[in-house]
Every structure is written in structure tokens, then in C-alpha cells.
Amino acid sequence: QITLKESGPTLVKPTQTLTLTCTFSGFSLNTYGVGVGWIRQPPGKALEWLALIYWDDDARYNSSLRSRLTITKVTSKNQVVLTMTNMDVVDTGTYFCAHKSPGSGRTLEYWGLGTVVSVSS
Amino acid sequence: EIVLTQSPGILSLSPGETATLHCRASQIRTSYVAWYQQKPGQAPRLLIYGAFSRTTGIPDRFSGSASGTDFTLTISRVEPEDFAVYYCQYYASSQYTFGQGTKLEIK
Numbered sequence: 001q002i003t004l005k006e007s008g009p010t011l012v013k014p015t016q017t018l019t020l021t022c023t024f025s026g027f028s029l030n031t032y033g034v035g036v037g038w039i040r041q042p043p044g045k046a047l048e049w050l051a052l053i054y055w056d057d058d059a060r061y062n063s064s065l066r067s068r069l070t071i072t073k074v075t076s077k078n079q080v081v082l083t084m085t086n087m088d089v090v091d092t093g094t095y096f097c098a099h100k101s102p103g104s105g106r107t108l109e110y111w112g113l114g115t116v117v118s119v120s121s
Numbered sequence: 122e123i124v125l126t127q128s129p130g131i132l133s134l135s136p137g138e139t140a141t142l143h144c145r146a147s148q149i150r151t152s153y154v155a156w157y158q159q160k161p162g163q164a165p166r167l168l169i170y171g172a173f174s175r176t177t178g179i180p181d182r183f184s185g186s187a188s189g190t191d192f193t194l195t196i197s198r199v200e201p202e203d204f205a206v207y208y209c210q211y212y213a214s215s216q217y218t219f220g221q222g223t224k225l226e227i228k
Contacts, residue, residue, distance in 0.1 A: 046221045047165065054215075096165075106170060107167065107212045112164065
């Protein structure tokens, strides 16, 4: 059974750096083709994909946020970490991590419950 | 950059009716379009991937279709538990783009 859980601060100040951790079970990020991604959702708004890291450390980013994002994996701990610099009030929302199944035709299938992040001074 | 436009923004139906949700892509190279259902306070749930394929456990009243850059999610005989927000997603070249969502509400 694949599960993912997001963790991190619930409140950050503007200009600070946000660090979120996705801890997963039921799969290995050493498996060919597997990936873990991050997606966010401002209150009452649509989903926005942020970044994804593959089993081979290949990292992909939303081009509009690329300069602020870094995604890494700690395979031994079954964790994926996302950092987002220079946080702003518009970055407030729920942050999800999700598992991507192997195969080019597959997408983000298993999701965590999300963690709420508020940006305020 | 691919833009997905979903229509309508809000769809009001009664249980038992058929829901037709649309997603138009500004450009497309593959049929790598997925549909998600999201209920308040929950994570999105993958319904359809590859434009047509249902995820394991998804009822067959949910179906996906495509014609060029237009993708459709059809929900036949809408059940009370189907009222939610639906998002389409295009995924290719390791980029994932979501539409703005369609809210399916009870009439």
C-alpha cells in the first residue's frame, strides 16, 4: 500500500525559505521510472504543479517557479524534500506530495493528505 | 507553455443525469491527459489517465475521450458522491499542467 505524508512549518514569514518533507512508504525511489512530485493549491483555487524528482535524481520544475525551488531525495529515509525560497503571502496554501508510477503514460496517482502553509508577518 | 481551459466553470445537475466536462489544450503532442476529482478538504483522486484509461477502482460511469486538443470527461448517471471539483491535467516531457477546474454541483 502506497502512502505519502507531508510535513513542515504551518507558518512562515515573507522572504523566508520554506522546507517541506514528504515521507512515503509502499514503494522505493530506487525503482526505475518512479517519481515523487509536489503540488500546491491556494485556498479556493486550482492545483499548481511545482516539481518532481525521479528515481535517478533527475529533477524537473515548474518553469515559472524554477528559480525558487529545489527538490531532493533522501532514499535511505524514504523522503523527498522541497525547498522554496523568498516566500510571499501568495504562496499560502495546501502543499501536496504525490507518487508518479513508472511509465511515460502514467501520472501522479497516489497523493498525501497535504499540509497547510500560511505566509504572514 | 501549455494552457488547459476547462468548461464549464460550474455544472449544475441532478443525480442520475449525465455530466460532460471539457478540457481544451492550447497545444498538444500526446494524449497524456488525466482527470482528477477533488472533494473539500481532500487530496485529488486520479480518475482517468492517458485520456481514456480508468484508474483501478474507479467506477465505469466515469469515461474519458479525446478529439484533437479537446478532452472530455463524461460521468454517466451522476451519483450523489460525484459532486465535487474536477481538474484535467496534461503531463508530458516531465511537465504537469492543471486546468482551472470544473465544479459539479447539485441542482
